[in-house]
Amino acid sequence: MTRPPKRTIAPIFWLLFGAGGMLSALFGTGLVIVTGFLLPASPPSYQAAAAILHNPLAGLVALATIPLFFWHGAERLFLTLKDMRAGPRPLLALISYGAAAVGTLVTILLIFLMEFGS
Amino acid sequence: MADRDRLTIELWILRYRPAQDEEPHFVSYTVTYTEEMSVLEALQSIKDEQDGSLSFRWSCRMAICGSCGMMIDGTPKLACSTFLRDLAPGPVKIAPLENFPIERDLVVTVADFVKKIESIYPFIMPKETKPVEAGEYLQTPAQMAAYEPFSDCINCMLCYAACPQFGANPDFIGPGAMALLQRYNGDSRDAGSRERLDLIHGEDGVWSCTAVGLCSEACPKLVDPANAVNQNKTNSAFDFFLRGLRKENHS
Structure with missing residues (x-):
């Protein structure tokens, strides 16, 4: 019997991609309608918008959706760049997953500040 | 149709005979066909009547053996279940299955x-x-x-x-x-x-x-x-x- 092949870490990114894809399929359209069309028609004040995030539940929802959308996009971007042979694979992974990681960290930081800051 | 039996179609077939050919190249054949004739039957008629050296795999003629897969106008299809009437007026490009090394003509290495x-x-x-x-x-x-x-x-x-x-x-x-x-x-x-x-x-x-x-x-x-x-x-x-x-x- 031959030795089983080496595992890849692809499942981590694939599950994040899948979770983000599920959320964007469920809520993406609604979010685009609300934030892209309804809110700009009568924009709320910054305070009013920020007040929503003071609610811990709203904070959790934002924490789940925003980073997972990033990871969903990152996986698509990575696979597209890889298929286009746009560069060495580790570099492409670093660019796409790195962008999602930075986006995730910034999101966590901002939401944390809004929840617990002043 | 009066000239039902005189329908013709041109097939561009990718030929490669390792002993003779530098690289694969298309060769044109014109076949007479009827409404119910498949691409496989066209290939068989070419082999019988025009060029006996044309090579391709086939067996059952009814889409259960999986032998006659080839690229037909760029799409992977079984030659036996693809009909010339759907490909008319042609010319039709026929090539061996993509992504596989060619052994000879339409035969790939499996x-x-x-x-x-x-x-x-x-x-x-x-x-x-x-x-x-x-x-x-x-x-x-x-x-x-x-x-x-x-x-x-x-x-x-x-x-x-x-x-x-x-x-x-x-x-x-x-x-x-x-x-x-x-x-x-x-x-x-x-x-x-x-x-x-x-x-x-x-x-x-x-x-x-x-x-x-x-x-x-x-x-x-x-x-x-x-x-x-x-x-x-x-x-x-x-x-x-x-x-x-x-x-x-x-x-």
Whole structure:
């Protein structure tokens, strides 16, 4: 019997991609309608918008959706760049997953500040 | 139609005879055809009447043997179930299956594909073998329905010709082998899931797939190999995180 092949870490990114894809399929359209069309028609004040995030539940929802959308996009971007042979694979992974990681960290930081800051 | 029997169509066939040709090149043949004539029959008429050296694989003529897969106007199809009336007025481009080395004319090398099929333990591995006197391994209709579609694969390799990821990485196990794997892993009489899954956790296993989906479009038997691949991405992903919890029963 031959030795089983080496595992890849692809499942981590694939599950994040899948979770983000599920959320964007469920809520993406609604979010685009609300934030892209309804809110700009009568924009709320910054305070009013920020007040929503003071609610811990709203904070959790934002924490789940925003980073997972990033990871969903990152996986698509990575696979597209890889298929286009746009560069060495580790570099492409670093660019796409790195962008999602930075986006995730910034999101966590901002939401944390809004929840617990002043 | 008065001149029904005098319909003609031009076929551009990719020829490659290793002893004579520097590289593959298209040769034009014109055939007379009728409404019910398949591409395979056209090739046979060329071989009989115009050029006996034309090589192609075929056997059953009714889409169950999987031998006559080829690129017809750029799409992987079985020559026996593709009809000239649907390709008229032509010319029609006929080439060997994409992503495979050409052996001669429309014949491609299948050794690598066969090796992949063999690698995934393509047989039922029961938990414990029973003596014949103990009777059959019973199965309910619902248990059979769980894997039955995947057992319809005829190994025609159209899905491999359609798959851009197999084209980019010939080591990718590919859609057909994954459908066969699911055929056995989904069988209630089988206990070999662990061994088969262990073969596909790598980069050349299930993770080379990027859900393009052309494999399922190309399949002439509606096997839906993309579904098999996706199910096993889920299986492989869960195993990635839960492997610490699984009970090892290797001796």
